[in-house]
Amino acid sequence: LGLGLKGYPMARNLLRAGHSVALWSNTASKAEQLATEAGGIACATPADVARQSDVVFLCVGDTAMVERMILGKNGIVEGARKGLTVVDASTISPSASCRIGETLAAAGIDFLGAPVTGSTPGAINGTLTFMVGGDEKVFNNVRPLLEVMGKKFYYCGGPGMGLHAKLTQNLVLSNILQAFNEGMVLSTKAGVAPTLMLDILSNSAAKCGLIEYKAPFVFRRDFTTNFSVKWMHKDIGLMLDSGEELAVPLPLTALTRQMFQAAIAKGHGEEDICSTISVLEEFAGVQVRA
Numbered sequence: 001l002g003l004g005l006k007g008y009p010m011a012r013n014l015l016r017a018g019h020s021v022a023l024w025s026n027t028a029s030k031a032e033q034l035a036t037e038a039g040g041i042a043c044a045t046p047a048d049v050a051r052q053s054d055v056v057f058l059c060v061g062d063t064a065m066v067e068r069m070i071l072g073k074n075g076i077v078e079g080a081r082k083g084l085t086v087v088d089a090s091t092i093s094p095s096a097s098c099r100i101g102e103t104l105a106a107a108g109i110d111f112l113g114a115p116v117t118g119s120t121p122g123a124i125n126g127t128l129t130f131m132v133g134g135d136e137k138v139f140n141n142v143r144p145l146l147e148v149m150g151k152k153f154y155y156c157g158g159p160g161m162g163l164h165a166k167l168t169q170n171l172v173l174s175n176i177l178q179a180f181n182e183g184m185v186l187s188t189k190a191g192v193a194p195t196l197m198l199d200i201l202s203n204s205a206a207k208c209g210l211i212e213y214k215a216p217f218v219f220r221r222d223f224t225t226n227f228s229v230k231w232m233h234k235d236i237g238l239m240l241d242s243g244e245e246l247a248v249p250l251p252l253t254a255l256t257r258q259m260f261q262a263a264i265a266k267g268h269g270e271e272d273i274c275s276t277i278s279v280l281e282e283f284a285g286v287q288v289r290a
Helices: 007-016 028-038 046-051 063-071 094-106 119-125 136-149 161-190 194-202 209-219 229-245 251-265 273-284
Strands: 055-058 085-088 110-113 128-133 150-157
Touching (some): 007 028, 007 119, 007 136, 046 055, 055 063, 055 136, 063 085, 085 136, 094 110, 094 161, 094 229, 110 136, 110 161, 128 136, 128 161, 136 150, 150 161, 161 209, 161 229, 161 251, 161 273, 194 209, 209 273, 229 273, 251 273
Parallel strands (some): 085 110, 128 150
């Protein structure tokens, strides 16, 4: 369920591995396209997918979508039988994920929250990282299917724990990106060549895989989406919600979310997260180019 930038190649990898895969997307043409391309079964509703499945995977945008697809009208629960396993690879609210799991358990359905990282390239190449929360036995049962789509698997504990791990990873990632944006705009306006500055960072204690990967895209002004501004903005909101629930202050993260909000307001919501540098560039009157 969900055939976006990650979901489409994830489903395609399952099909290429020889599995029978029922497909549904909010955009029906995507399911029909993949069915034609790789031999899947296009379905009209999530309930139809559940009727044909032993395991159902979701990879969709936000908490409301997951709740609707699992528990709503024509949702998974309407077509499920006891013993079905639902694996949600979306990044959603940990507390909401726990509630969904409890509802499914009452109907005899197993549930894992298993958000992924690796963006679109990881989904295409089958090298995603899964952070799993839920019953460890259920995780072990579905692991052979996960291994078709990913290469690293972290069992993080009970319900919601995989999501807490994923949100923490994205918290660090988004704040590093904001630091990169500020530093590169500052050094560029001062007159330091961006490629020189990147070389200095790459050979110092500030060395960072994210920076080394994203910087060339910024230098050539290529904001083609691997992970969009709007979805990271959503994830940062989930981080702040969890911080409030757990009484953990997240002051830097709150400011980073405002910068992502500014990027959305400037029309960058659908672009890759590296496009957020454009906000500071406009303030400073400079562009970070190679």
